[in-house]
Amino acid sequence: MVTIYDIAEKANVSAMTVSRVINNTGKISDKTRAKVKRVMEELNYVPNQTARSLVLQQTRILFLLITDITNPFYTTLARGAEDAATKNGFRLLFGNSDESLEKENEYVQTILSARVDGVLVAPAGDPSLPHLEKLRAHKVPFVLMDREVPGIECDVVLGDSKEGGHRLTQLLIDRGHRRIAMINGSSSVSSARLRLQGYREALKLNDLPCADGDVYETSFGPRSDLSGIEAWLDAMPSLPTAIVAGNNVLALEVMSVLRNRGVAVPDEVSLVCFDDLGPYAEFDPFLTVAAQQAYQFGYMGIQMLIERIREKEQPLPWKKIVLPAELIVRRSVKELTSTQ
Template identity: 40%
Template sequence: MATIRDVARLAGVSVATVSNSVNDPGRVSEQLRARVLKAIESLNYAPRAAARSLRKQSSGLLGLIVADITNPFFTELVQAVEGIASQQGFSVLLCNSDEDPAREEKHLQVLRSQWVDGIILATTGDVSLSRSSLLSQIRVPVVLVDRAFDGLGLDAVVLDNRLAAHQATEHLIRRGHRRIGLLSGPTSVTTGADRLAGYREALLASQIRFDPGLVLEAGFREQQAYDATVALMRLPQPPTAVFAANNLMAIGMMRALSDLDLRCPDDVSVISIDDFAWANVFRPKLTTVAQPVREMGEMAVKLLTDRINGHRSGTGSTHMLESRLVIRESCAAPVQGTQPEPMPVESAPSR
């Protein structure tokens, strides 16, 4: 088994620097700590605290990496995960990738060096070769939540995002809208791609032609959604309704409509995926498609602890949960004369 001196020699630093990198990282520069962590990874070195944990067969720690801690969805998810983990005797180490794949990989490396018993990961996008390799080297169970990866054989707990987007779009169509704008998430993320697909499927099911000019990618971020909403509403023929594919984008959308002096739902109807406490505070109260966030978090912990305790083995499976339409006040029939002429439709994409 590698020693701390082996790590120091490989990293080209002192033993004290290795110790500080593990136990007091604030005293070490990022550059030096990265060298030490790389050496630890190469040598499979286990610090003393981790070695004690290995002898006990458990550290009592779970890692949780979320994509954006400012998003109320992830705040609620963290609360659910921490609550159920605590009931089972685990503490949770929380990491925020801020939608940055490189930062996510760094968090995975750190959690690996801390010898957590398992990791719950809300990833930032498509799996890269480096991330795939890193995940395959992690010797503890990993459960994906909210966003899935194909081909890695990991357990995942996700929303039926196509269904959720279909519900939102269909609700607007039933109110009479035919020109519906979409504030989309990045299609490199499964949630973004699937919600765009669900939007298209709902349009095509109602014989409404998909217009790519009404879809603007806003990165699941508030300010980007604000800018995209302004762009949509300044089109020569603006949409009569706008669908925001998550709650942060809904906030940016509503802020933009207010700054443009557009009344909702008199001038434009709005709907979003993700219900949150503030939806009832907006005027009008927001119609949303709610995710079962607490159920997602609790199921992710259960899948993880079942693998930790040896009650679950083999290739992982994906557990898909359904959304719920919450009708409030932000959707109404469009103003007469604002609808486009019917256009031929294209073939619907396969589900």
Template identity: 40%
Template sequence: MRANSADVTIKDVASLAGVSPMTVSRVINESDRVSPETQRRVEKAISKLGYIPSRLARGLSAHRTGTLAVIVPDVANPFFTMVVRAAEEVARRSAYRVILCDTRADLAVERDVIEELIAHRVEGIAIAPVSDRSKPHLARLARFGVPFVLIDRTVAGIDCDAVVGDSVGGAQRLVEHLIVLGHRRIGLIVEKDEVSSARERRQGYESALRAAGLPLDPALVAETTPDPDGGFEAMGRLLATEVRPSAVFAVNNLVALGAIEAVRTAGFEVPD
């Protein structure tokens, strides 16, 4: 056997088995055009040499690659980590492999990732788009006939399946709970409105305040990046207001972590 099985080629297998490379390819692709005896010789040669067939080459010859992709804006976000893990588990049940792509909420990275996946001929993509400005990237997938489904976020003008939570209802219920606890000055830390889930959570926040007859105070809304650093900075702004909020609704868990750290840095506790 060679020192490195990755160096073994289909020609090496064919030579050892005494057949043509085409015959080896037929055995690998489970063609019925190979006799049982020839198949056994080829399989024995594959085993002896430690040959590993290229999944990509096999896929291209069969017009499929057996590969899916999951694109998320922040793989460090526990929510997206769980999404990726679940998607990979389900894909494996159907003999698919998953390529994970983290765009870091960067539109340029998202564009490049999508171009690469089109070139690799993935059979489908589950994507949490960066923002509404991802529309040209999604339109390109559609133009090339790559099936895709949106996760957590939608983009206006893109007609496709989407798996999303009830961001409006969830946010409204959370703020209603704070109101029931007696809070009247409730802050909101949220990312920009160009992300659909952020818009919807702001909508839920505002709906709960209106329903309770509470004013919508722009000073209580802090836009920021959806990460711990953004949460820390935004909470600092809220704490610096003339009348501090008694409770704050954060757009996601990572923002909440940063916000809590800012509260403690200011000498307070959560809850206080």
């Protein structure tokens, strides 16, 4: 294995000079730097990243921790995060918590042991607070995305969940729907709480009822067992004319349950949701959605994180970016007459 001493000997410079060229530190003439780099190429030298990290106190590695890699929202977000990291000379590692606090904690341990420079994280929910406090205790910069966690101040990139929930519900009301139900993520997740607030606000402003049984709280993540959704629909005295889903995964699961029951969407029940289906929406543009700027979530989140890393010694004020969602009306909503 080629070492810096081999390079120093062939280039006729000191090992310290070679180290400075590798780590881009110290004052070295352009001529000497070019000579050392030429010898490195001739000997096919690959820098020891661990040793380099110890010198620079930086790994140039970031970590992206999301809750559901199968969700097109997060896959598009990851694309944006990776593009921003690469543009700034960082590598990006990925982790998927599956909305599990236990898995999230395991990833936090991995993050600490890997000595990454910073973390972009979509927390599992409010109970993620101890995990974020652990990162802060070890001086690992982080930026939250999509969800806030009460009890900790930090940089965050959010979607306008309350406004999006309101607009989706208002769209259904404007199309003549008066009995509108909602299936949503856990109340321990800030985005789910805000989407529910927007839904309820729209109903209240239009003097429409919101019965307790019309709202079903579950997890945003995918599930193999849809019996909870089945039981929710069974408990209703009659089906609503429309359903608002807190995210795209829940919308697809509700659609699956309805179709298995022979209930047509939108002829019998209209359906709208948060988040689009990514590239898949182009093949069958069916669902009406509040489409979030998933790519920008990731790209801007990484930019904020790198800025936080670079200003580690002189902390900047915490930043909060709220990105509006775009309402895209498609074929999953039926217009009702005033008598329906």
